[in-house]
Amino acid sequence: MITLTIFVSLLSCATLISSFDDGPYYDVPPTYVWDVEHSFEPNNVDSFKPKGKINVKVGQKIHGFFNPVDKFSDHDMKLLKKCADADGWYKIRVFNESVQVFSQTRARLLIENGLAEVLKLKISNSGRLNGVFIKTPRSSLNEFRTTLEIDSSAPAPVPDTHLYIQKMEEEKAQRAKGGEKDTRSFFSKYWMFIVAAVVVMMVFTNDPNQGQAAGGGGGGGK
Amino acid sequence: MASALEVKVHPLVLFNIVDSYERRSEDPKRVIGTLLGIVDKNVVEITNCFTVPHNESADEVAVDIEYAKGMFDLYKRVTPWETVVGWYSTGNEVTAHSRLIHEYYSLECKQPIHITVDTSLKNNRMNIQGYIGSAVGISGKAQGVIFTPLDIDIVAQDAERVAFHTISQAKSLPRKVVSVRSDMEQVAKASEQIETMLEKVEDYVDKVTKKELEANPKVGRSLLELINSVPKLSAEEFDTIVNSNMKDLLMVVYLANLTKTQLMLKEKLIHCLYEDQVGKFDWRQQYIGKVQFAAFNQAGQFGKKVIVGSEENVIAALTVKNGELSWRQILENDDRLDTVLHLETAVVAISGGGKFVRAFTINQGFLLWEVNLQSEPEGTATGVIYGGRSEKVAVLANNRVWSVDTSTGRVQWTKTLTPLKSKFQKLINTDSSVTVLRIPSSGDTDVISYSTDGSRVAENTIKNPWMKTDSLECITVTTNVVCLESEKSRLYLLNAAKPHSYKEIVLSASTCSKNLNALFETRESLGSLFGFKKSSGSGMALIKIDGDKTKELFYSDNIVATSITKLNNELIIATATVENQEIKIRFFEYETGNEITSLQMSDIWPSYRKYPNELRVLAFKKKDGTTSVRVFIISDDLSLSMFIKNGGITWTREEALSNILSVEMVDLPVSQIQAEMEDEFGSSGYNLASMFVKRLITQLHQFGTWILHISAKLSKTSGSNSGRAELINDPDYLTRDDFNLHKMIVATTASMKLFGIDNLSGQILWQISITNAEVFDHSGKIALPLYIQRTTAHFPHPPVATVVARHATKAQSIFMTFNPITGEIQGSNDGVLMNYVPIQITQLQFVQEDYIAPLVIIDSSKMVHVYPTEGKNVVKEHANNLFTYTVDTTTNILNGYVIMQEDSYLVAAPSWRVDLMKNEQNITNIVAKRSIGTNYYLRYQEIPFSYMFTVSFLEHVHSQGVVLGDRSVMYKYLNPNLFAVTTSGVDQQGKSFISVYLIDGVTGNVVYSTTHKSALGPVQIVHSENWIAYVYYSVKNRQKRSEVAVVEIFEGKEQNNATAFSSFSVNYQPMFMTQAYIFSGHVSAMAVTVTEKGITNKEVIMALPTGSILALPKMLLDPRRPLVPTAESQEEGVLPYIPELPKLFEAMVNYNQSVYRVKGIHTAPAGLESTSLVLTYGLDLFYTRLMPSKMYDVLKEDFDYFFISAVVTGMIVVSVVTQKFSSRKALSRAWK
Structure with missing residues (x-):
């Protein structure tokens, strides 16, 4: 999964972002626009206010940027603090006419972590919006800022047969090469192992019960 | 006549004779014996012989006739087709005694042959001479026997010839030892021979052409014939033919060798369980499913049987004695069993709407034949046996009729019927013909009869409206069709043999007043009897058809099932009534309706059995003149019982267990x-x-x-x-053992029955039926959730379990609370009725004061309920910190909720939404992991919107991270709120795909998602600790194979929050490690072992459709397996990557105890950390213990306690003594 992020302060706007290996190919990349609204009421009654718009271009790469519509006013700030004191929820919803997704986080967390906010959008390979998640990374700016992070499907794992066969063939070739060099007889090459094996056998054949050990100690937590 | 006789002798006989001569005892001069063989018209083929001891003196001969008879009986057992054909003696002459012996043999067979074998080798030849004896004398009184010589041919079968050649080779060898040559040597030898022969011929031809030798026209002709017989081929062509033949041969040899090796390996590996351990820690129970067809069969040579066919497309034979499976045939899963017909020696099963018609032998259940009637069937098929003694099977499906010969399975004829407005739906055996009927509720009724050769015997159309009704319920009563019209006041009667004599019968007022509204047919097709009953509960009138009239035999309010059978050529009717937990079977005469009180029988009938549904009766007179009656009962709770007169109910099979929905293993107190x-x-x-x-x-x-x-x-x-x-x-039996290996398996089944099963023996200890209830059904996925609300750990409080079901008719739900150990129901037997239908049920981890973990229920109007209601305070205490979610598979929208308190109410406020785009894909699986305790969420239990998971205990994760080879730690991403969703769909290019999503249930954060292109479901997925593993079917690039993909999630080398996980503060990007493996074979269910503390390694358990259960170490599914092993990976013990997962035989935990149609696998921890208990359920049940890391926490049985304690005591003594010495020494040193 390749995700790139960029910080976008509420005042400015910027582009970004993600590319993935096997996304669909489009001649003209479709563009999606979603409205973003937020709500942070101490009494938990939703009252969503426009926050901005997200534009996303879906092509070989997914580009997206966040367009804020309004400043975060002092009044809003007070409301957010009030909400945090009541252990209320800071909600975000992203929608257009065909889809609506939303998520929430604790207002307290947002304030404690310095008001930085990352909107993680989950976008399907066909460019549809699946979900949103609010991250609150720790920041020391103490100033409201929103960042966009676009996340699409990870490449699916496939059995690595090609590499494995390649490796096997290399090994075979190496063995063939190695085989030519070493022309000693079997016994002259491995006499020490054979002697060791014989000694071990002689030691162990004395006790016939030794063979049926039930195999202990394989544990080890992971 | 005698001269026309042809005698063929096999070399084996001659060898036998010579051998017996060689081994004769000193005394007699010759050996005689019996010849065995086959007589076919004028050909006598002597295939075997044996010596008969005899004693000859000058004036008498004594033959051990007893011995000869005994030997012949023994031979008869081995080769039943051989008969006595004559006798032999050694020597070259027929002696005077021969006549006496010959006379004896002419009693044994019609025309005995006599053979003499000259073992004295006169003229250095072993003369073999045959004789046939014919009596001579004056008419009416035989005086003697003339032995007429016969010519004898020596014939040999291929095998004998080879053996003979091999043996004859030894003749010239000094040690007389010869070994059998291998195939290749044979070929070489034969080629050599051909070569020498060719050389000879060449030499001869050369000589003839050079005129050195005179041409022999005979040789010339045969040479010409020989040359003509070889097709003209170019050398290369010939080469290729020979080579390809050779290749084929080599391939066969290779494959044969491979199979042999495989078998040998299997033999070695499969015995990794010691033989005496088989069945010690595991058990298997085989089931049939919901029985639809049943009939007694007495013809079997291995005792009486009940042949049953079930809704699950399974055919089986149960022994009447103990109810065990005599044999079982599991047919296709996706087809339904339409009809089962019983022939004298075979069972014919019609399944899949006439897709397959198969015949199985009754004794063993072997497939006799199989025929495919139509590949794309529609609707159901009906079948009937017709044709009198010649027994043919007629099948009607989708407006076509087939006639199948029962001995060969050949389709004799097919007729396509004119498809008018409605289908032909009835098929009736009318003696030597078969009749099809179309009885629409409006329109004409058509009746067509065919004879056994397929010719149309009769065709009748009965003009509408002979019936005045809108809807019809029709049953077949022998050759009659009885229809009940919708107002339930009139019956229509039509005899298929005489269709124009149809009749309308207005039911009498007394019958009408009984509220009878359903027809009941007896399946035995004996007598013209049918039942007329209430659609539910008891109450049935028995009605007899007499010509074109009907006669009500009797009515009873208590009858629930009836059947008819034959006793001494008289028909008798059996009825079952259930009252006060007692079942009564009463018998009535068919002709008069009088009760036969002497046959009446009764036994206890527990209320959980509900009502008997169908009966089959077998009645017969025993040798001592008493009547023996066996009644086979199919009940509403799917159980099968055998009721024997004077013996009561001797056995019961709980077929409900073939469809288990949820399982829990409960600790014993x-x-x-x-x-x-x-x-x-x-x-x-x-x-x-x-x-x-x-x-x-x-x-x-x-x-x-x-x-x-x-x-x-x-x-x-x-x-x-x-x-x-x-x-x-024993009261002590149901108590916890030292290692908590003994548990109670609590299972809920689709037939609304709950079972308590002892996990050690597999015995059912209690059962409960829930009445008026049904399972939660959402687009074919059914569920009956089970929650353990209080475990046994809170003595003196008894354990508490709750099952939640839907009300059968109302929009209500039923909560049944019971003690999972004893099966005692708390409160009313009908459970607690709630006025809502839950869409989501979650069991809380927090407990009330009395240690009950309450259930939190969200109903369809998003109201929050708590069960039991006292649990509300606990929920309120944690409000705003409790989260849950629902998955709507019809819209693919996932909704998260937070439980909040508003005034005194609890509400579920929406907290997140994820939209998985219904127009692109369908949700196929939702799997939460067995959760780990944190305070932030509810455990997820889903009801109809999706699936249900039963999560009732905490899975412990012992280690927070993985220690790498370089001694650094990689921390696991242990998000307890994570659940996996799999979807399947078709993309814009028309290729199918499957997707996997990992979603956080608290925030709706899609943590991970991936899409496998060109892949198909069904996807099986396990979700545990920090990983998921799933199986799908890949169709990429013509490589069609199953693959297992693994995703492991790590936080990285630093741990974010070691004490408690919060879904809201996940501000880092977790690492995803993925890998896929090839798996040979499909997987029908998958699970992972769990142990008490999570220290033991895990095993992934896979149930394969072939019947095996495979336990793969999780280590093999590690995504970090390196292609090229490094020193670090070796240090850590990660296996090198091999794309294919091994399917080891020793990993098949159920060895030869195959289990089929596995639907789920339940794992539970034992008190012993090394051990995980596993129950697989589906059609069969299989229980076993798994020890993924072997039994590392138990001392071996032969541990030497005495030695260890002796050493320890010794050490203590020595240390005490030496202490004294050393202190004394130290003291003396100090004085110096």
């Missing part, structure tokens, strides 16, 4: 001694003195119980062979 001990610690508020007194009292009490216990044990061991049944009656 601790024994009384231990419980009292814990009671002592648990109580508080006593002062010191009273505590002391109490302690003394309990210890005295404990001592007393201990003494009792010991004495009971001693008396039991003296009685020694106490079976398991006795054990279960």
Whole structure:
């Protein structure tokens, strides 16, 4: 999964972002626009206010940027603090006419972590919006800022047969090469192992019960 | 006549004769014996012989006739087709005694052959001469026998010839030893021979052409013939033919060798369980499913059987004696069994709407034949046996009729019927013909009859409206069709043999007043009897068809099922009634309707059995003149019982267990001694003195119980062979054992029955039926969730379990609370009715004061309920911190909720939404992991919107990270709120795909998602700790194969929050490690082992459709397996990457105990950390213990306690003694 992020302060706007290996190919990349609204009421009654718009271009790469519509006013700030004191929820919803997704986080967390906010959008390979998640990374700016992070499907794992066969063939070739060099007889090459094996056998054949050990100690937590 | 006789002797016979001559005892000069063989018209083929001891003196001959008879009987057993054809003797002449012996043999067979074999080798030849004896004398009185010589041919079968050649080779060898040549040597030798022969021919031809030798026209002709017989081929062509033949041969040899090796390997590996351990830790139970067809069969040579066919497309034979499966055939899963027909020696099964018609032998269940009638069937098929003695099977499906010969399975004829408005739906055996009927509720009724050769015998159309009704319910009663019209006041009767004599019968007022509204057909097709019953409960009138009239035999309010059978060529009717937990079977005469009181029988019928649904009766007179009756009962709870006169119900099969929906393994309560001990610690508020007194009292009490216990044990061991049944009656049996290996399996089934099963023996200890309830059904996925609300750990509070079901008719739900150990229901037997239908049920991890973990239920109007209601306070306490979610598979929208308190109400406020785009894909699986305790969420239990998971205990994760080879730690991403969703769909290019999503249930954060292109479901997925593993079917690039993908999630080298995980503060990007493996074979269910503390390695358990259960170490599914092993990976013990997962035979945990159609696997921890208990369920049940890391926490059985304690005591003694010495030495040194 390749995700790139960029910080976008509420005042400015910027582009970004993600590319993935096997996304669909489009001649003209479709563009999606979603409205973003937020709500942070101490009494938990939703009252969503426009926050901005997200534009996303879906092509070989997914580009997206966040367009804020309004400043975060002092009044809003007070409301957010009030909400945090009541252990209320800071909600975000992203929608257009065909889809609506939303998520929430604790207002307290947002304030404690310095008001930085990352909107993680989950976008399907066909460019549809699946979900949103609010991250609150720790920041020391103490100033409201929103960042966009676009996340699409990870490449699916496939059995690595090609590499494995390649490796096997290399090994075979190496063995063939190695085989030519070493022309000693079997016994002259491995006499020490054979002697060791014989000694071990002689030691162990004395006790016939030794063979049926039930195999202990394989544990080890992971 | 005699001269026309042809005698063929096999070399084996001659060898036998020579051998017996060589081994004769000193005394007799010759050996005689019996010749065995086959007589076919004028050909006598002698295939075997044996010596008969005899004694000859000058004037008499004595033959051991008893011996000859005995030997012949023995030979008869081995080769039943051989008969006595004559006798032989050694020597070259027919002696005077021969006549006497010949006379004896002419009693044994019609025209005995006599053969003499000259073992004295006169003229250096072993002369073989045959004779046939014919009596001579004056008419009416035979005086003697003339032995007429016969010519004898020596014939040999291929095998004999080869053996003979091999043996004859030894003749010239000094040691007379020869070994059988291998195939290749044979070929080489034969080629060599051909070569020499060719050389000879060449030499001859050369000589002839050079005129050195005179041409022999005979040789020339045969040479020409030879050359003509070889097709003209170019050398290369010939080469290729020979080579390809050779290749084929080599391939066969290779494959044969491979199979042999495989078998040898299997033999070695499969015995990794010691033979005496088989069945010790595991058990299997085989089931049939919901039985639809049943009939007694007495013809089988291995005792009486009941042949049954079930809704699950399974055919089986049950032995009448004990109800065990005599044989079972599991047919296709996706087809339904339409009809089962019973022939004399075979069972014919029609399944899949006439897709397959198969015949199985009754004795063994072997497939006799199979025929595919139509590949794309529609609707159901009906079948009937017709044709009188010639027994043919007629099948009607989708407006076509087939006639199948029952001995060969050949389709004799097919007729396509004109498809008018409605289908032909009835098929009736009318003696030597078969009749099809179309009875639409409006329109003409058509009746067509065909004879056995397929010719149309009769065709009748009965003009509408002979019936005045809108809807019809029709049954077949022998050759009659009886229809009931919708107002239930009139019956219509039509005899298929005489269709124009149709009749309308207005039911009498007394019949109408009984509220009877359904017809009941007896399946035996004996007598023209049918039942007319209430659609539910009991009450049935029995009605007899007499010509074109009907006669009500009798009516009873209690009858629930009826059947008809033959006893001494008289028909008798059996009825079943159930009252006050007692079942009564009563018998009535068919002709008069009078009761036969002598046959009446009754037994206890527990209420959980509900009502008997169908009966099959077998009645016969025993040798002593008494009547024996066997009644096979199919009940509403799917159980099958055998009721024997004077024996009561001898066995019962619980077929409900073939469809288990949820399983829990519940700990047994601790024994009384231990419980009292814990009671002592648990109580508080006593002062010191009273505590002391109490302690003394309990210890005295404990001592007393201990003494009792010991004495009971001693008396039991003296009685020694106490079976398991006795054990279960023992009150101490259902107590926890040392390692908590003994548990109670609680299972809910689709037939609304709950079972308590002993996990050690597999015995059913209790059962409960829920009435008026049904399972939650959401687009074919059914569920009956089970929650363990209080475990056994809270003595003296009994354990509590709850099952939630839907009300059968109303928009309500039923909560049934019971004790999972004893099966006692709390409160009413009908459960608690709630006025809502849950869409989501979650079991809380927090407990109320009485240790009950309440259920939190969200209903369809998003209201929050708590069960039991006292649990509300606990929920309120944690409000705003409890989260849950629902998955709507019809819209693919996932909604998260937070439970909040508004005034005094609890509400589920939406907290997140994820939209998985219904127009692109369908949700196929939702799997949460067995959760780990944190305070932030509810455990997820889903009801109809998706699936249900039963999560009832916490999975412990022992280690927070993985220690890498370089001694650094990679921390696992242990998000307890994570759940996996799999979807399947078709993309814009028309290729199918499957997707996997990992979603956080608290925030709706899609943590991970991936899409496998060109892949198909069904996807099986396991989700545990920090990983998921799933199986899908890949169709990429023509490589069609199953693949297993693994995703492991790590936080990285630093841990974010070591103490508690919060879904809201996940601000880092977790690492995803993925890998895929090829798996040879499909997987029908998947699970992962769990252990008490999570220290033991895990195994992924896969049930394969072939019947095996495979336990793969999780280590093999590690995504970090490196292609090229490095020193670090070796240090850590990660296996090198191999794309294919091994399917080891020793990993098949059910060895030869195959289980089919596995739907789920339940794993539970035992008290022993190394052990995980596994129950697989589906059509069959299989229970076993798994020890993924072997039994590392148990001492071996042969552990030498004495030695160890001796060493320890020795050490202590030595250390005490040496201490003394050393202190003395130190003292003396100090004085110096």
